[in-house]
Amino acid sequence: MSELSEYAFVATVAALSTAILLYLVNALGARSLRAFSLADGGSLATRSANGAYTTAGRYGTILAVNAFAFLTASLVFRTIASGHGPFANMYEFSLAFAWGALALYLYFELRYRLRILGLLVLPIALGLLVYATTVPSDITPLVPALQNDLLLTVHVAVAIIAYGAFTLAFGAAVLYLIQRRDSVRWLPRSTVLDEMGYKAVMVGFPMMALVVILGALWADIAWGTYWSWDPKETASLVTWLIYGGYLHARVLRGWRGQRSAMLLILGFAATLFTYFGNLFFGGLHSYG
Amino acid sequence: METQGVRAVDGAEALAAPPSASRARPSGHLWELDVLGRVWRFFTSVRMALVLILILTAAVLAGTLLDQAPPSVIADPASYEQWLERARARYGFWTDILNFLQLFNIFHTLWFKLIIGLLTTNIIICSINRWKGIKTTVFGARVRMSETFFQHARYNASLAAAMPMTTAAERVRRALALSHYRVRTETDGSSVAIYADRNRFSRFGTFLSHLSIVLILAGTVVGGVLGFKDPEFIVAEGATREVGMGTDLSVKLEHFTDEYWLEGPPKDFRSELVIYENGQEVKRGMIRVNSPMSYKGVRFHQAFFGQTAVMNVTDTSDALIFDEAVPLAWQTREGSRPVGSFDLSGQNRTVYVIGPTSGENDPLIPAGEMRVEVYRRDTGSLVAAENVSQGTPKAIGDLNVDFVRESRFTGLQVVKDPGVNIIWVASALMVLGLAMLFYFPHRRMWALCKALPDGKAEVRLGMTAQRDVSLTDEFKRLRERVGLALGIRPDGGRTAGGGDDV
Numbered sequence: 133m134s135e136l137s138e139y140a141f142v143a144t145v146a147a148l149s150t151a152i153l154l155y156l157v158n159a160l161g162a163r164s165l166r167a168f169s170l171a172d173g174g175s176l177a178t179r180s181a182n183g184a185y186t187t188a189g190r191y192g193t194i195l196a197v198n199a200f201a202f203l204t205a206s207l208v209f210r211t212i213a214s215g216h217g218p219f220a221n222m223y224e225f226s227l228a229f230a231w232g233a234l235a236l237y238l239y240f241e242l243r244y245r246l247r248i249l250g251l252l253v254l255p256i257a258l259g260l261l262v263y264a265t266t267v268p269s270d271i272t273p274l275v276p277a278l279q280n281d282l283l284l285t286v287h288v289a290v291a292i293i294a295y296g297a298f299t300l301a302f303g304a305a306v307l308y309l310i311q312r313r314d315s316v317r318w319l320p321r322s323t324v325l326d327e328m329g330y331k332a333v334m335v336g337f338p339m340m341a342l343v344v345i346l347g348a349l350w351a352d353i354a355w356g357t358y359w360s361w362d363p364k365e366t367a368s369l370v371t372w373l374i375y376g377g378y379l380h381a382r383v384l385r386g387w388r389g390q391r392s393a394m395l396l397i398l399g400f401a402a403t404l405f406t407y408f409g410n411l412f413f414g415g416l417h418s419y420g
Numbered sequence: 421m422e423t424q425g426v427r428a429v430d431g432a433e434a435l436a437a438p439p440s441a442s443r444a445r446p447s448g449h450l451w452e453l454d455v456l457g458r459v460w461r462f463f464t465s466v467r468m469a470l471v472l473i474l475i476l477t478a479a480v481l482a483g484t485l486l487d488q489a490p491p492s493v494i495a496d497p498a499s500y501e502q503w504l505e506r507a508r509a510r511y512g513f514w515t516d517i518l519n520f521l522q523l524f525n526i527f528h529t530l531w532f533k534l535i536i537g538l539l540t541t542n543i544i545i546c547s548i549n550r551w552k553g554i555k556t557t558v559f560g561a562r563v564r565m566s567e568t569f570f571q572h573a574r575y576n577a578s579l580a581a582a583m584p585m586t587t588a589a590e591r592v593r594r595a596l597a598l599s600h601y602r603v604r605t606e607t608d609g610s611s612v613a614i615y616a617d618r619n620r621f622s623r624f625g626t627f628l629s630h631l632s633i634v635l636i637l638a639g640t641v642v643g644g645v646l647g648f649k650d651p652e653f654i655v656a657e658g659a660t661r662e663v664g665m666g667t668d669l670s671v672k673l674e675h676f677t678d679e680y681w682l683e684g685p686p687k688d689f690r691s692e693l694v695i696y697e698n699g700q701e702v703k704r705g706m707i708r709v710n711s712p713m714s715y716k717g718v719r720f721h722q723a724f725f726g727q728t729a730v731m732n733v734t735d736t737s738d739a740l741i742f743d744e745a746v747p748l749a750w751q752t753r754e755g756s757r758p759v760g761s762f763d764l765s766g767q768n769r770t771v772y773v774i775g776p777t778s779g780e781n782d783p784l785i786p787a788g789e790m791r792v793e794v795y796r797r798d799t800g801s802l803v804a805a806e807n808v809s810q811g812t813p814k815a816i817g818d819l820n821v822d823f824v825r826e827s828r829f830t831g832l833q834v835v836k837d838p839g840v841n842i843i844w845v846a847s848a849l850m851v852l853g854l855a856m857l858f859y860f861p862h863r864r865m866w867a868l869c870k871a872l873p874d875g876k877a878e879v880r881l882g883m884t885a886q887r888d889v890s891l892t893d894e895f896k897r898l899r900e901r902v903g904l905a906l907g908i909r910p911d912g913g914r915t916a917g918g919g920d921d922v
């Protein structure tokens with residue numbers, strides 16, 4: 133089983149890398165298409181360029197979906213092999229994070245028919261997978277504190293969705309900053325990007341609340357303390373508060389655009405800090 | 421006079437509330453004296469909330485990056501001094517400055533609590549402030565909107581219906597109801613006004629999530645005032661210990677077991693406990709890391725464990741003055757050896773028992789021996805020190821000491837926290853509130869059916885942006901449904917303006 137999981141992992145990396153290339157071709161194709169049609173006022177050539185560019189995009193999506201399926205398989209095989217959800221070490225959690233980013237991204241792509249975010253989110257997912265290859269991937273037995281399957285599985289599953297959503301919001305924010313004067317032809321309008329960021333936070337914010345709460349519940353059962361200002365739980369609370377600040381600034385003070393995008397980038401930095409925190413600090417979560 | 425500011429804020433109509441409603445100024449010319457109003461406005465300020473959250477973020481960042489002294493260390497000035505000395509090795513020159521700023525104990529300082537207190541006040545006042553607006557939106561929304569509303573609504577459309585006004589209105593109503601909207605109508609001679617909405621209670625989500633934060637803080641206060649926590653409750657195998665803290669409970673450890681995976685890491689720790697209330701056995705059971713035991717609100721959690729030395733001490737007249745397991749629950753600073761101690765008050769002696777460094781060959785204390793150091797209790801000066809091998813009593817100063825055997829102790833966290841239930845209820849409210857708000861957002865649509873002179877009708881539709889989420893899809897869907905109900909093909913009909921196509 134763990135061998136199958138590794139094969140599926142390799143397949144994921146291959147499919148994802150190819151998907152990224154195709155997304156790139158798609159975006160660049162869109163650019164040359166726009167440039168061409170501007171110069172030429174639209175012609176037969178334009179239409180065929182158009183075709184090539186959407187074809188690349190379509191295959192890109194198919195490959196991204198495949199990568200997602202392989203990654204799912206890899207996680208499932210690993211779960212079967214280890215007998216517990218992917219939460220025992222950094223390797224498993226990196227895969228899970230990448231899975232979340234892909235899942236949320238594909239959901240948004242299908243829902244809003246917008247491929248451009250993939251240009252940022254897919255490489256981030258690939259980065260996580262590459263990072264996973266640098267940490268020990270042995271199946272480790274669970275220390276007593278982690279032997280609470282149901283609670284932990286839900287805790288981690290929800291965290292994955294939240295992190296995925298925040299990754300998406302980050303992608304939208306970065307593209308927004310590139311596009312803020314609507315000067316880049318091959319990117320969607322800045323208002324669209326701004327709003328994508330907001331929508332992603334709408335998905336992620338309640339999930340992150342649940343992550344913090346389930347973490348507290350688990351700590352209460354395992355240690356008798358629902359909150360001990362452990363670095364990891366504190367970092368996740370702060371991450372949540374930053375996105376809370378983003379929502380309030382937006383709804384109550386009308387923050388849009390650049391300032392709002394900066395908050396999303398700060399939030400994603402906090403997300404990464406929460407995630408990689410184990411590397412910087414000790415604490416109760418330091419088994420990762 | 422003093423309430424002017426409050427009213428100005430409260431009166432903000434929810435429907436079209438400008439984002440800056442909370443910054444409304446009182447119109448009275450005595451505004452300089454409007455103290456309550458000013459304080460109120462100060463606390464409704466979102467800028468303040470943002471600043472507080474940023475300060476919290478910075479504090480928390482510092483708290484995670486700097487070593488934090490454990491509460492037990494803080495409680496005891498002497499051990500805090502020691503702790504600081506060790507911190508000095510790491511932070512050098514900065515140690516005193518950091519200590520002065522209380523940055524080694526951020527989460528328990530007054531200023532940290534002050535910020536949390538301010539944020540809570542902030543939240544309470546903001547919620548009260550918005551209550552009226554939310555209530556109006558949920559229960560008292562206007563059904564009839566003006567012509568200009570339909571012209572300027574972010575999403576709007578105008579459809580021509582080849583039927584009388586009342587028929588058209590009825591069909592619009594049905595179409596909206598079939599889309600799971602709740603529909604209200606108001607009719608006058610020449611037009612029917614329609615208001616339809618869905619998930620309107622989602623508006624209370626904001627209120628629920630704010631309320632839950634206040635409740636969570638209340639829960640921590642209740643726990644702090646009415647509860648207690650003993651994170652280092654140590655019981656040796658076979659021994660019984662009183663819980664204290666105002667309870668009549670005591671705990672006996674029957675047996676402790678630890679198991680390991682073949683690969684080495686720990687697999688299971690479990691303690692078999694008996695609980696006595698006023699000396700009567702009331703409960704017995706096994707606890708492990710993820711399954712604590714609880715009796716009358718007092719919970720016993722498995723926290724740590726270790727080794728004990730069963731010691732046996734007689735005095736010069738051969739009377740047995742000590743016979744107990746001594747938990748070696750601490751570590752010596754040099755050599756990291758497990759160490760424990762006990763007092764012999766009658767003899768004015770404190771006895772330290774030090775075990776060999778685990779897992780290595782200890783040059784000072786061979787396996788099977790304990791080093792016993794006897795100190796004067798009043799002055800702390802050393803009387804005598806010897807190694808004692810198991811089963812061979814030895815005279816140390818005026819005491820005769822025997823190391824009988826080794827056994828185990830369990831380290832429990834004993835907690836009573838009546839606030840914790842409030843916290844879980846509040847957490848559920850928080851998740852419920854947020855889910856309502858973001859996964860079931862409130863949607864509102866207005867329509868106006870006007871009779872035209874030729875006996876036909878004109879139907880206008882208008883939807884305002886909900887916060888700022890694009891409603892393009894939703895509006896398109898509704899417009900098509902209404903259009904079909906009025907006999908207009910999906911691609912027919914005039915549609916105007918509005919919206920981003922995302």
Ligand code: HEM
Pocket residue numbers: 373376379380383384463464465466469539542543546547550554626629630633854857887
């Ligand atoms: C950590 C604390 C807080 C949390 C978790 C929280 C949560 C929320 C959420 C989720 C929303 C809805 C945002 C949206 O619709 O996009 C909201 C709105 C709002 N919050 Fe907070 N909030 C907090 C603190 C505060 C504070 C301190 C204030 C006062 C300055 C405040 C005032 C408001 C107001 C006035 C609204 C808009 C209500 C409405 O439009 O109906 N909140 N809050």
